[in-house]
Amino acid sequence: MSQPNKLELVSFKVCPFVQRSVIALNEKGVAYTLTHINPHEPPDWFSAISPLGKVPVLLVDGKPLFESAVILEYLDEVYPPSLHPADPLQKAQHRAWVEFCSELVTRQFHMLSAKDAAAFDEAYDSLRNGLQRVGGELAAAGPFFAGSSLQLVDCVYAPLFMRLALVKKHFGVDLQMSERMQVWSDALLAQEAVKTSVVEDFEDVFLNFVKMREGYLLER
Ligand SMILES: N[C@@H](CCC(=O)N[C@@H](CS)C(=O)NCC(=O)O)C(=O)O
Incomplete structure (x- = not known):
């Protein structure tokens, strides 16, 4: 599984859905950058990459991925060891x-x-x-x-x-x-x-x- 060069997580400081992604990244020891925005007053660039207008969005080498549960599954597939049961x-x-x-x-x-x-x-x-x-x-x-x-x-x-x-x-x-x-x-x-x-x-x-x-x- 090839790993991306750059992960940028678009965040809202108080958002529990962003935080779950951060915890998984930290636990796996993966490097990433955080960009904080307020999704209730979104900049134009954010509206363009977030179909639901929500954080988190993970930019994977610039390609946007949305929905925290999907982001977690992606991270788990790409960065071993898996944090899911095998069964x-x-x-x-x-x-x-x-x-x-x-x-x-x-x-x-x-x-x-x-x-x-x-x-x-x-x-x-x-x-x-x-x-x-x-x-x-x-x-x-x-x-x-x-x-x-x-x-x-x-x-x-x-x-x-x-x-x-x-x-x-x-x-x-x-x-x-x-x-x-x-x-x-x-x-x-x-x-x-x-x-x-x-x-x-x-x-x-x-x-x-x-x-x-x-x-x-x-x-x-
Ligand atoms: N189902 C989404 C929920 C994310 C979510 O609700 N994020 C909130 C912040 S905690 C948000 O961006 N709200 C902006 C809005 O609903 O306009 C996920 O799991 O990623």
């Missing part, structure tokens, strides 16, 4: 739980943006239920999703856990994760590939993002 069914199951995480990120966003108590509670409950559901899939022997080694599915959940930890710290919102789930989250957030996957002032950037939502979270 086809297990691999497909990991991909399914990657999709599920995207849904949980949306639920988390709804919780952060909810304008009143009812909307907040609904989003909180659906996020908590979703976390319990994925929690039931974790290998008994952790700390990661499938056991002792970090895989692509782990790269995808780490950005969600990073935000949940900040929401707990700053707003007291506790998703009441199981002990096993907390072990998974703690192990992920301690990984070098994860710690270095965000900008240095990420906590401030994220808090500012949350404040700009002007949600019920700020007043509860």
Whole structure:
């Protein structure tokens, strides 16, 4: 499999979908550059390469690739060792739980943006239920999703856990994760590939993002 000469990841500092790609790149030790934009005020060059107007876009020797799950699969094919299980069914199951995480990120966003108590509670409950559901899939022997080694599915959940930890710290919102789930989250957030996957002032950037939502979270 031939490897490209240059990878440029187009990013939005607070985006969990970009962050999953960064974690995979870091974990694999692949060199890349980051270009930060605001997809809500996109420069013309970005609109031209992003059909959905969303980040991440990975420029592979200048050729654009969009959708974070697709970017992860590409990186995993081109840069060994693979972070997927070898067994086809297990691999497909990991991909399914990657999709599920995207849904949980949306639920988390709804919780952060909810304008009143009812909307907040609904989003909180659906996020908590979703976390319990994925929690039931974790290998008994952790700390990661499938056991002792970090895989692509782990790269995808780490950005969600990073935000949940900040929401707990700053707003007291506790998703009441199981002990096993907390072990998974703690192990992920301690990984070098994860710690270095965000900008240095990420906590401030994220808090500012949350404040700009002007949600019920700020007043509860
Ligand atoms: N399904 C996409 C979701 C990416 C996404 O929602 N990115 C957000 C930022 S976190 C975005 O670019 N939003 C801009 C918009 O929707 O206009 C993926 O996995 O790459």
